[in-house]
Amino acid sequence: MKFFKKLAVSVLCFGSVLSFAQESDLGAWYMYFGNNKISKKLNFHNEIQYRNFDGIGDLEQLLIRTGIGYDLTENNNNILLGYGFILSQPYVKGEKSENIEHRIFQQFITKQKFGRFNLQHRYRLEERFLQDDFRMRFRYLLGLNIPINNKEMLPKTLYVSAYNEIFLNLDSPVFDRNRVYGALGFIINKNMRIEAGYMNQLQENKNRGQIQIGFYNNIPFTKN
Numbered sequence: 730m731k732f733f734k735k736l737a738v739s740v741l742c743f744g745s746v747l748s749f750a751q752e753s754d755l756g757a758w759y760m761y762f763g764n765n766k767i768s769k770k771l772n773f774h775n776e777i778q779y780r781n782f783d784g785i786g787d788l789e790q791l792l793i794r795t796g797i798g799y800d801l802t803e804n805n806n807n808i809l810l811g812y813g814f815i816l817s818q819p820y821v822k823g824e825k826s827e828n829i830e831h832r833i834f835q836q837f838i839t840k841q842k843f844g845r846f847n848l849q850h851r852y853r854l855e856e857r858f859l860q861d862d863f864r865m866r867f868r869y870l871l872g873l874n875i876p877i878n879n880k881e882m883l884p885k886t887l888y889v890s891a892y893n894e895i896f897l898n899l900d901s902p903v904f905d906r907n908r909v910y911g912a913l914g915f916i917i918n919k920n921m922r923i924e925a926g927y928m929n930q931l932q933e934n935k936n937r938g939q940i941q942i943g944f945y946n947n948i949p950f951t952k953n
Contacts, residue, residue, distance in 0.1 A: 755938045766949035772798040791816040807838045831858040847874040870894040886916045906932035920947045
């Protein structure tokens, strides 16, 4: 428990210092996240992220991720093996190019609750198969949800959401990027919620702002 608290404070402080140090511009990400039970212990993870350089229409990246997870304890301490397909269309010297990445990842998520504070720690290791390269990367995300009009994260609850995520390469350069996020969310029912917020990403000494809209679907595929 002490380790989690110290790591959480360190990452939040590090992200806050880094992510507001440079100039920024603005894009938009539209995201769908599915985390659906297929048995008492197993879950099916599925997500699609449509990322734009501007509000909509100028594609920066299309990301599709899926995986199978297993709960080590009841509804907590989840380990997951997944695959990601990433289509990127960056600008190179004013001209759009296209890159495709295939990614395998392993992750561990553990959740904690302190009063109204709902914490999530996510540790992720990625094996990235780029078009002309292979790289490995470690990511740590500290997430926080705080209900506003209820004491618990119940249906019809308005809540504040925030996270900080740091990306570290397993080769040089070690630091890859850092993301800081804040949003307002609404729990539609016990299996669906929506968030709208802002994420700032620091990469290569440059900040980039992103408006984010995310929909979360936890409808189980099993009645048990």
